[in-house]
Amino acid sequence: MTENMTTPERVVIIGGSSGMGLALAAALVGTGAEVTIAGRSAARLADAERTLPEGPGKVRSVVADITRETDLEQLFTEVGQVDHVVITAADANGAYQPIGSFDAEIGRNFFEAKVIGPALVAKHAQLAPGGSLTFTSGIAAYRPAAGASVVAAANGALASLAYALAVELGPLRVNVVSPGWIDTPIWDTIAGPAKTERHQQMAARLPVGRIGRPDDIARAMLTLMHNPYITGTVLHVDGGHRLT
Ligand SMILES: NC(=O)c1ccc[n+]([C@@H]2O[C@H](COP(=O)([O-])OP(=O)(O)OC[C@H]3O[C@@H](n4cnc5c(N)ncnc54)[C@H](OP(=O)(O)O)[C@@H]3O)[C@@H](O)[C@H]2O)c1
Structure with a gap:
């Protein structure tokens, strides 16, 4: 919670048109927040807005690619100061x-979105006193698996970025959520038709006995956003995946 709760909380979610970001938008609308969801596809943003529940809060969409600095400048000029x-x-x-089929261009693009993009957001976002940045890394950095080395490196780098920004931007806070396997549309890209089988196998391996849901991550993000004494922290929300 920011210090002045007489005005609605203003939150920007880059990646808010799907998965975890969309779950967070839904939770925030229920609390009366003013939420801006951003992503590359206008159609996906419009679909996402339609799926959001009616609530006391408000939602709007802005098309922005996190890898393009001009998009981010425009986004943060449009939304102004946010919490x-x-x-x-x-x-x-x-x-x-x-690694034998590592494609450098794909690797660069992944880093652009996961690491350079958040750094540019830290540069351009106008955060109100009490405000925060929350990034999303992932289990690949902490429980490495074959075939995910570049993903692991990007997620690890993102944590280091957050630690350094927490020092540089304080008293604004900067944190990271590191999800385990969460059932979102990203899995259609990662596993395609093998998704259900791979999820079942992972669920059997995890101490909690199930794959994560987008809402599991949204709840962790709300904690990082609202607890004024958490900064420079990676919060693992992985069902115990690091221990398996
Ligand atoms: N799901 C998992 O199991 C899992 C596990 C570990 C870590 N993670 C991490 O968690 C985060 C969220 O994943 P998710 O599962 O919620 O994915 P998702 O459902 O695929 O959602 C990704 C969102 O990001 C947007 N996006 C993608 N590239 C973008 C760009 N260059 N600029 C702006 N927006 C962009 C997408 O919209 P557009 O395509 O329209 O841009 C979409 O709204 C990701 O960082 C992912 O690496 C996920």
């Missing part, structure tokens, strides 16, 4: 490859 910015944007297309 929190959350980033879930990533395009996994081609990013999961054995």
Whole structure:
């Protein structure tokens, strides 16, 4: 919660048209927040807005690609000062490859979205006192698996970025959520038709006995946004995946 709760909380979610970002938008609308969801596809944003529940809050969409600095400048000029910015944007297309077939261009694009994009957001976002940035890394950095080395490197780098920004931008806060396997549309890209089988296998391996839901991540993000004493922290929301 920001210090002045007489005005609605203003939150930007880059990646808010799908998966975890969309779940967070839904939760925030229920609390009366003013939410801006951003992503590359206008159609996907419009579809997302239609799926959001009616609530006391308001939602609007802005088309923006996190890898383009001009898009981010425009986005943050349009929304003005906000309380929190959350980033879930990533395009996994081609990013999961054995190192023998590593495609440098795909690797660069993945890093652009996962690491450079959040740095540019930190540069351009106008955060109100008490505000925060929340990034999304992932289990690949902490429980490495074959075929995910570049994804692991980007997620690890994102945590280091957050630690450094927490120092540089304080008293504004900067944190990271590191999800385990969460059932979102990204899995259609990562696993295609093998998704259900792979999820069942992982669920059997995890201490909690199930794959994560987008709402599991949204709840963790709300904690990081609203607890004024958490900064420079990676919150693992992975069902115990790091222990398996
Ligand atoms: N799901 C998992 O199991 C899992 C596990 C570990 C980590 N993660 C991480 O969690 C985050 C959220 O994943 P998710 O599962 O919620 O994915 P998702 O359902 O595919 O949603 C990704 C969102 O990011 C947007 N996006 C992608 N590239 C973008 C760009 N360059 N600029 C702006 N927006 C962009 C997408 O919209 P457009 O395509 O229209 O731009 C979409 O709204 C990602 O960083 C992912 O790497 C996911």
